[in-house]
Amino acid sequence: MGALFPLLAALGALLQVAAPPPVSTLYPWGRRARGSGPARVRRAWVIPPIAVSENSRKIPYQLVQIKSDKQSKAVIYSIKGPGVDEEPRGIFTIDPDTGLVFLTSVLDREETSSYKIKAYAVGETGAPVEEPTDLEIIVIDQNDNRPTFQQPLFTGRVAEGAPPGTLVMRVSATDADDPQTDNAALGYSIVGGGGGIFRIDPVTGEIRIGGVGLDREVIAVYNLTLQVADLGGDGLSTTATASIFIDDVNDHPPEFTQAEFRFAVPEGEGGVEVGRLSVTDRDEPDSPNWRVNYSISRGNERGAFRIQTDPRTNAAILLVQQGLDFEAAGEHELTVEARNWAPLTAAAPLSTARVIITVTDLNEAPRFAEDPRLLSVGEGLPAGSVLTAVTATDPDLPPQNVSYRLQYDPADWLSVDARTGQVVLRQEIRRQSPFLQQYRYTALLTATDNGEPPRTATGTLEIQVTEVNDHPPQLHPRAAFVCRRAAGTGGVIVWATDADLDPQAKPFHFQLDPEDSLVPHNWTIRPLNATHARLAAAPDIGEGTYRVWIRVSDSGQPRLSREYGLNVTVCGCRGAEVCSPGLGAVTAARLGLSLAAWMVILSSALVLLSLLLLLLVKERFRRRQHKGLLAASDDDVRDNILNYDEQGGGEEDQVTLQPPPTKTAPRPVPLPTSRARHKPANRSHIVSLPVAPHPHTAPGGSTVTHCPSPLPDVGARTERVALNGGLVLRC
Numbered sequence: 001m002g003a004l005f006p007l008l009a010a011l012g013a014l015l016q017v018a019a020p021p022p023v024s025t026l027y028p029w030g031r032r033a034r035g036s037g038p039a040r041v042r043r044a045w046v047i048p049p050i051a052v053s054e055n056s057r058k059i060p061y062q063l064v065q066i067k068s069d070k071q072s073k074a075v076i077y078s079i080k081g082p083g084v085d086e087e088p089r090g091i092f093t094i095d096p097d098t099g100l101v102f103l104t105s106v107l108d109r110e111e112t113s114s115y116k117i118k119a120y121a122v123g124e125t126g127a128p129v130e131e132p133t134d135l136e137i138i139v140i141d142q143n144d145n146r147p148t149f150q151q152p153l154f155t156g157r158v159a160e161g162a163p164p165g166t167l168v169m170r171v172s173a174t175d176a177d178d179p180q181t182d183n184a185a186l187g188y189s190i191v192g193g194g195g196g197i198f199r200i201d202p203v204t205g206e207i208r209i210g211g212v213g214l215d216r217e218v219i220a221v222y223n224l225t226l227q228v229a230d231l232g233g234d235g236l237s238t239t240a241t242a243s244i245f246i247d248d249v250n251d252h253p254p255e256f257t258q259a260e261f262r263f264a265v266p267e268g269e270g271g272v273e274v275g276r277l278s279v280t281d282r283d284e285p286d287s288p289n290w291r292v293n294y295s296i297s298r299g300n301e302r303g304a305f306r307i308q309t310d311p312r313t314n315a316a317i318l319l320v321q322q323g324l325d326f327e328a329a330g331e332h333e334l335t336v337e338a339r340n341w342a343p344l345t346a347a348a349p350l351s352t353a354r355v356i357i358t359v360t361d362l363n364e365a366p367r368f369a370e371d372p373r374l375l376s377v378g379e380g381l382p383a384g385s386v387l388t389a390v391t392a393t394d395p396d397l398p399p400q401n402v403s404y405r406l407q408y409d410p411a412d413w414l415s416v417d418a419r420t421g422q423v424v425l426r427q428e429i430r431r432q433s434p435f436l437q438q439y440r441y442t443a444l445l446t447a448t449d450n451g452e453p454p455r456t457a458t459g460t461l462e463i464q465v466t467e468v469n470d471h472p473p474q475l476h477p478r479a480a481f482v483c484r485r486a487a488g489t490g491g492v493i494v495w496a497t498d499a500d501l502d503p504q505a506k507p508f509h510f511q512l513d514p515e516d517s518l519v520p521h522n523w524t525i526r527p528l529n530a531t532h533a534r535l536a537a538a539p540d541i542g543e544g545t546y547r548v549w550i551r552v553s554d555s556g557q558p559r560l561s562r563e564y565g566l567n568v569t570v571c572g573c574r575g576a577e578v579c580s581p582g583l584g585a586v587t588a589a590r591l592g593l594s595l596a597a598w599m600v601i602l603s604s605a606l607v608l609l610s611l612l613l614l615l616l617v618k619e620r621f622r623r624r625q626h627k628g629l630l631a632a633s634d635d636d637v638r639d640n641i642l643n644y645d646e647q648g649g650g651e652e653d654q655v656t657l658q659p660p661p662t663k664t665a666p667r668p669v670p671l672p673t674s675r676a677r678h679k680p681a682n683r684s685h686i687v688s689l690p691v692a693p694h695p696h697t698a699p700g701g702s703t704v705t706h707c708p709s710p711l712p713d714v715g716a717r718t719e720r721v722a723l724n725g726g727l728v729l730r731c
Contacts, residue, residue, distance in 0.1 A: 047064075047066075047133065047134070047135055047136075049114075049136040049137070049138045050063055050064055050135070050136065050137045050138070051137075051138045051140050052103060052107065052137060052138070052139060052140065053107075053139075053140040053142060054106075054107045054108055054109040054139045054140060054141065054142050054144070055106060055107070055108070055142055055144060056103070056106065056107065057106065059103065059104060059105065059106065060093075060102040060103060060104050061102065061103040062100055062101070062102055062103075063092070063101045063102065063103055063137065064100075064101050064135075065098060065099050065100045065101070066094075066099040066101070066119055066121075066135075067099050068121045068129055068130050070129055070130075074123065074124050075099075075121050075122070075123065075129050076096050076097070076121070076122050076123070076124070077094055077095070077096050077097070077098075077099040077119065077120070077121055078094060078096060078119075078120045078122075079092060079093075079094045079101065079117050079118065079119050079120070079135065080117060080118050080120070081115070081116060081117030081118055082112075082115050082116065082117065083112075083115045083117060083137075084117055088105075088112070090104060090105065091103065091104060091105045091107070091115070092104065092115070092117060092137070094119075101135070107139045108139075109139040109140070109141045109142070109177075109178065110144075110145060110176045110177070112139065113138070113139050113141075113178075114136060114137065114138045114139060115136070115137045115139075116134060116135075116136050116137075117134075117135050117136075117137070118132045118133065118134060118135065119132065119133050119134075119135050120132050141177055141178035141181055141183055142177075142183070143177055143181075143182075143183040143230065143231065143235055143236065144177070145175055145176040145177045145183075145230075145236070146175075146230070146236040146237065146238050147173045147174065147175040147184075147186050147228045147229065147230050147236065147237070147238055148173055148174055148175075148238055149171065149172070149173045149226070149228060149238060149239075149240035150171075150172050150173065150174065151240070152240050152241065153240065153241050153242075153243065154169060154171050154226070154240065154241070154242040154243070155169075155242070155243050155244075155245070156168045156169030156207065156242065156243070156244045156245070157244070157245045157246075157247050158209065158214065158244060158245075158246060158247065159214075159246070159247045159249055160214045160215055160216040160217075160246045160247065160248060160249055160251070161214055161215070161249060161251065161345075162209055162214055163209070163212075164208075164209050164210060164211060164212060165208055165209060166208060166209045167206060167207075167208050168198065168207045168208060168209065168244055169206075169207050169242065169244070170204065170205050170206045170207070171188065171200070171205040171207065171226055171240070171242060172205050173186055173188070173205070173228040173238065173240075175230050177230065182230070182231050182232060182235075183230055183231065183235070184230060185230060185231060185232045186228050186229070186230055186232075186233070187202045187203070187228065187229055187230075187232050187233020187234070188200050188201065188202050188203070188204075188205045188226065188227070188228050188233075189202060189226070189227045189228075189229075189233065190207075190224050190225065190226060190227075191225050191226070191227045191239065192224065192225030193222060193223050193224040193225055194222055194224045195219075195222070196210065196211055197209060197210060197211045197212075197213060197214065197222070198210055198222065198224060198244065200226065202233060205228075207224070207242060207244075214246055215246075216246040216247070216248045216249075216284065217252070217282050217283075219246065220245065220246055221243060221244065221245050221246065222243070222244040222246070223241060223242070223243050223244075224241070224242040224243075224244065225239055225240075225241060226239060226240045226241070226242050227239050228240075248283050248284035248287055248289050249283075249289065249345050250283055250288070250289035250340050250342040250343065250344050250345055251283070251344070251345050251346055252281060252282040252283050252289075252348075253281070253338075253340065253344055253348040253349070253350075253351055254279040254280070254281040254292045254314075254338045254339070254340060254351050255279060255280050255281070255338075255351050256277060256278070256279050256338065256351055256352070256353040257278045257279065257280060258353070259353060259354060260353065260354045260355075260356070261275060261277050261353060261354070261355045261356070262355075262356045262357075262358070263275035263318070263355070263356075263357050263358070264357070264358040264359075264360055265320055265324060265357060265358075265359060265360065266359075266360045266362050267323060267324050267325055267326040267359050267360060267361060267362050267364065268323035268324070268325075268362055268364050268365075269320065269323055269324075270320060270321060270322045270323040271319065271320070271321065272319065272320055273317060273318070273319055274305070274318040274319060274320055274357055275318050275355075276310070276315045276316060276317055276318070277294070277315060277316035277318065277336060277353055277355065278313070278315045278316075279292055279314060279315065279316070279338050279351070281314070281340070283340070287342075288340065288341035288342040289340055289341075289342045290314065290340070291309070291314065291340065291341040292309055292314055292316070292338050292339065292340060292341075293309065293338075293339050293340075293341060294307045294308070294309060294316040294336055294337065294338055295307065295336070295337050295339075296334050296335070296336055296337075297335045297336070297337050297352070298334065298335040299332060299333050299334035299335060299355075300334060303321065303322075304320060304321060304322050304324060304332070305318060305319065305320055305321065305332075305334060305357075306318075306319045306320075306321050307319070307336060316336060316338070318334075318336075318355065318357075320357075324357075324359045325359075325364075325395065326359045326360070326361040326362070327361075327395060327396070327397050329359065330358065330359050330361075331356065331357065331358050331359065332356075332357040332359070333354070333355070333356050333357075334354075334355040334356075334357065335352055335353075335354060335355070336352065336353050336354075336355055337350060337351070337352050338351045338352070338353075339351075363396060363449070363451035363452065363453065363454075363455050364394070364395045364396055364455060365447075365449070365455035365456060365457040366392040366393060366394045366395075366402045366447040366448070366449050366455070366456075366457045367392060367393055367394075367395060367457060368390065368391070368392045368447060368457060368459035369390075369391045369392065369393065370390075370391075370459075371459045371460060372459070372460035372461065372462050373388065373390055373459065373460065373461045373462065374462050374464070375387055375388055375461070375462070375463045375464065376463075376464045376466055377429060377463050377464070377465055377466065378465075378466050378467075378468045379429060379430060379431045379465050379466065379467060379468050379470075380428060380429075380430070380468055380470060381425060381428065381429055382425070382428055383425050383426055383427045383428055384424065384425060385424070385425045386422060386423070386424050386425075387414070387423045387424065387425060387463070388422075388423050388461075389420060389421050389422045389423065390404065390416070390421040390423065390445055390447075390459060390461065391421055392404070392421070392447035392457060392459065394449045394451075396449070396451065400449040400450050400451050401449065401450050402447050402448065402449055403418045403419065403447070403448055403450075404416050404417065404418050404419075404420075404421040404445055404446070404447055405418060405445070405446055405448075406443065406444070406445055406446075407444040407445060407446045407458060408442075408443055408444035409443045409444075410435050410443075411433060411435040411441070412426065412427075413425060413426055413427055413429060413435075413441070413443075414426060414443055414461075416445060421445075421447075423445075423461065429441070429463070429465055430465075431465050431467065431501070436465060439464065439465050439466075439467075440462055440463065440464050440465070441462070441463040441465060442460065442461070442462050442463075443460075443461045443463070444458055444459070444460060444461070445458070445459050445460075445461055446458050446459070447459065467500055467501045467502075467503075467504045468500075468504065469500055469504035469554065469556025469557060469558065469559075469560055470500065470560075471498055471499035471500045471560070472498075472552075472554070472560040472561060472562040473496040473497065473498045473505070473508055473552045473553070473554045473560070473561075473562065474496060474497050474498070474552075474562075475494060475495075475496055475550060475552050475562075475564040475566065476494065476495050476496070476497065477494070477566075478564070478565075478566060478567065479566070479567040479568075479569075480492040480494075480535075480566065480567070480568050480569070481568075481569050481571060482537050482568055482569070482570050482571075483570075483571065483572070483573035484541065484542075484543055484570050484571060484572055484573065490536070491534045491535050491536035491537065492534070492535040492536075492566070492568060493528070493532060493533075493534055493535075494510065494525075494532070494533055494534075494535055494550065494566065495508075495531050495532040495533070496508040496510070496531060496552045496554075497531075498554055500554070500556060503555060503556070504554065504555070504556030504557070505554050505555065505556065506530040506531050506554070506555060507527075507529075507530035507531070507555055508530065508531055508533075508552055508553065508554055508555070509527075509552070509553040509554075509555075509561075510525050510527060510533040510550060510551075510552055511525070511550070511551045511552075511553070512524075512525055512548065512549070512550060512551075513548075513549035513550070513551065513563065521538060522537060522538045522541050522546070523535060523536070523537055523538070523546075523548050524536050525550065535548065535550070535566070535568070537568070537570060541570055542570065543570050543571050543572060544569070544570060545567060545568070545569045545570075546567070546568045546569075546570065547565045547566070547567055547568075548565070548566045548568055549563055549564070549565050549566075550563070550564050550565075550566055551563045551564075552564065
């Protein structure tokens with residue numbers, strides 16, 4: 001350190017500026033030798049802190065004097081730093097010649113507790129004489145600040161009945177004075193309110209219960225006046241308020257306002273309020289400790305009553321759920337219990353009340369024995385059928401007479417007997433009716449007694465119209481083409497429809513006629529799904545038109561079936577699998593003609609037949625004149641005309657015998673057909689004969705004079721007609 005000149009006697013302690021002490025002179029840059037003159041030593045300027053009290057009004061105030069030990073030279077002193085040329089400016093100044101440092105402003109420790117400035121010593125030329133050194137000025141605290149609570153109002157909560165020592169809350173305060181002195185030592189106390197039930201820790205500020213007797217029903221809120229003071233509680237002070245709320249506990253059970261309640265209710269009324277039961281509870285309103293749940297502990301074994309809580313008044317609302325019957329019981333007695341939502345903190349007796357309900361007798365409406373009445377009726381049931389008989393009884397004593405009538409019958413299908421309730425159909429019911437909803441018909445009936453006033457009950461009659469299997473399935477199509485070269489792999493897709501609905505319709509069953517001996521060899525049928533099947537021909541089947549008989553059956557109960565003849569034309573095909581035009585195609589196309597076309601064709605055929613008959617008669621007459629081949633015959637051509645009493649069949653039922661070559665017996669050449677046997681109905685046979693020496697003898701000695709009768713008891717009629725050089729025997 002640099003040599004020091006003699007310092008002030010009190011330099012070891014902090015300087016107090018109560019009265020102006022002698023100004024200390026510091027020689028921080030050197031010290032004198034023990035001899036007569038100064039001696040240079042190691043340079044260092046270490047100055048102890050200079051203490052000055054805040055709030056001093058003696059301004060200016062000399063703090064200290066600094067000097068350089070170089071007496072032979074003129075020295076200029078200066079200071080820089082906070083409080084001098086930095087904020088806050090102008091607090092400290094120095095005499096440049098003497099080195100005296102002055103305080104020029106009042107200090108506030110709470111704003112700045114210390115200042116660190118630098119001192120400089122330079123010569124007349126401005127060159128430094130000494131190295132800069134630090135000068136620290138410490139502001140001494142005075143008790144000039146009151147402590148303050150962190151908030152003016154503190155709130156806390158504690159449950160009623162809490163034991164002593166229970167922590168309620170903690171308060172806190174601050175003091176701006178030096179915390180290292182008693183000026184900031186705080187002490188807490190309760191100076192008002194509390195009634196001696198609460199105490200506060202003077203150091204920590206904790207408020208605890210100090211006694212017994214916390215009862216929310218007596219005092220719900222405690223307001224305490226708190227005080228905090230510095231100097232350990234004896235100095236400057238401040239007050240605040242602490243509000244302590246007492247939380248409710250369920251220490252009071254609900255109590256009915258009376259032990260017995262009486263009400264009256266008319267019989268037969270359900271869902272109405274019978275009456276209200278009131279209770280009292282000293283606990284906090286609208287809390288779970290105050291809310292009440294009610295229950296019926298006795299007398300409601302059949303569930304006729306229901307009880308609920310009024311959320312506003314906390315009273316019990318007693319309701320009747322179903323109409324009471326005066327004839328069954330004129331009075332009901334119930335026991336009702338009341339319990340809080342929250343459990344009781346202490347044992348207490350259960351609160352109960354007795355409720356007596358009187359039933360008032362009224363004329364009650366009749367009651368249907370079955371409502372709704374469900375019926376299942378098959379479609380097509382004829383008018384006049386009896387569906388059912390509805391029954392309604394009168395519950396009053398003595399019973400009264402009941403009459404019935406229809407209230408709602410949109411289709412006007414029904415009638416009801418007013419006395420017996422018998423329901424009869426007025427017209428046939430069809431499933432296609434627009435009055436059916438999902439095949440269900442709904443009607444309403446009423447039953448009215450003869451009481452005063454009369455009472456009426458309404459019943460529902462629901463009629464489910466079920467499907468009846470009354471339509472056989474229909475086969476589609478009725479004519480088709482099959483390419484011969486694809487006969488073994490392709491086929492005809494056939495399907496069936498049914499006017500009935502499921503389950504009286506599909507799945508359909510397809511079967512070839514088992515009595516036809518050619519069918520198994522030429523045709524097969526296989527089902528594809530519930531409605532379709534594939535009809536396939538044998539690979540070696542010949543070209544032509546075939547009539548294949550298919551029996552189609554539904555799945556109803558009972559099962560209905562029908563046999564259909566399907567005209568299938570087997571023909572040669574072009575490259576695009578299209579049948580070539582030919583006789584088979586023409587024949588099959590004719591089968592699909594309309595009724596009007598058939599009428600035109602039949603009319604033309606009749607005209608041609610009439611012309612043919614005229615020609616035959618003329619030819620016979622001419623031959624008799626010329627004694628021709630038929631002149632000697634006594635038979636008239638018309639004598640050999642025999643007709644069946646039936647309509648002609650199709651081409652598949654015709655067998656034609658062509659005239660053979662010279663001296664060759666006639667050989668029948670059949671058209672392709674799938675039926676070897678003849679159906680008993682809708683059949684005709686055409687047999688063509690060559691001209692013979694005798695009209696009744698065919699070459700080879702065979703004689704054809706009549707046609708076989710298709711029915712055992714019906715005689716056959718024949719007609720011989722000369723055609724193309726031969727005789728045609730038309731049967």
